[in-house]
Amino acid sequence: MQASTSSVPSDVSAYYRHLGGNRFESTIHAQGAWNAHEQHMAPVAGLLVRELEAFEPREGMRLTRFNFDILGLIPAGEFSINTTVLRPGRTIELLQAEMVAGGRTAVRLTAWRMKTLETAEVAGCEDDPMPPVEESVEWEGMNVWPGGFIASLEARTAPEHRAGRGLAWLRTNYPMVDGEPSSPLVRLLGLVDAANGVSSRVTPGQGSYMFPNVDLSIHVYREPVGEWLGLATRVTFAGDGIGLTASVLHDSQGPFGRAEQILTVRPIAPSK
Structure with a gap:
């Protein structure tokens, strides 16, 4: 299942090159794990979040929920992103960003942007914190996955990490778009889709199973x-x-949020 090097640009130290306006081009760092000619959903998500973060920003409001529908293979190369307001509102509004490649919508994101208020008096969180990154160890387990995106990551794990139930830390040195810094929201949400590969129940490869996700849902309760x-x-x-x-x-x-990915689990036929 080793991916070959794709023909997408590799001469920039970022996941995407901005071509002007709403046009972008993926680099080798955005390459997917299932096919060499597609993009990984993780940086795609980060770029779509970047576009909504910059879309008609409103003081005192922030993005809180992101629903990504993956409408087919995400081809490498050039594409455009179209943004709009689906439901305007004074305190809550619904935004949309669509990635259009090869004449079709490849990924659609809808996101709620909500007004923030001072509620520290009643603040609380019931999600259990995981061991901090300083207590984790370097991990090469992501190397079972091919592709430029996975190769762009630095990974660490806690001792309790295992197949089916993982405790992993990820980081990248690459910005989302060439020539500009990435906000923490864009940088971290641009890694979330890798969750499906950090504690796989089965090792990917010929004669095993594939289990791509068809969506990605993220709820962010803290910036x-x-x-x-x-x-x-x-x-x-x-x-x-x-x-x-x-x-x-x-x-x-x-903890700052939650994410879920629904999977299609399929056997991979051995090569003949």
């Missing part, structure tokens, strides 16, 4: 900070070809 994304992940495979990867998301200050 994230820093560069490290912590994933406390549980993976469920049902007996009928459907699965779920569910994660509590962490940064250096503790």
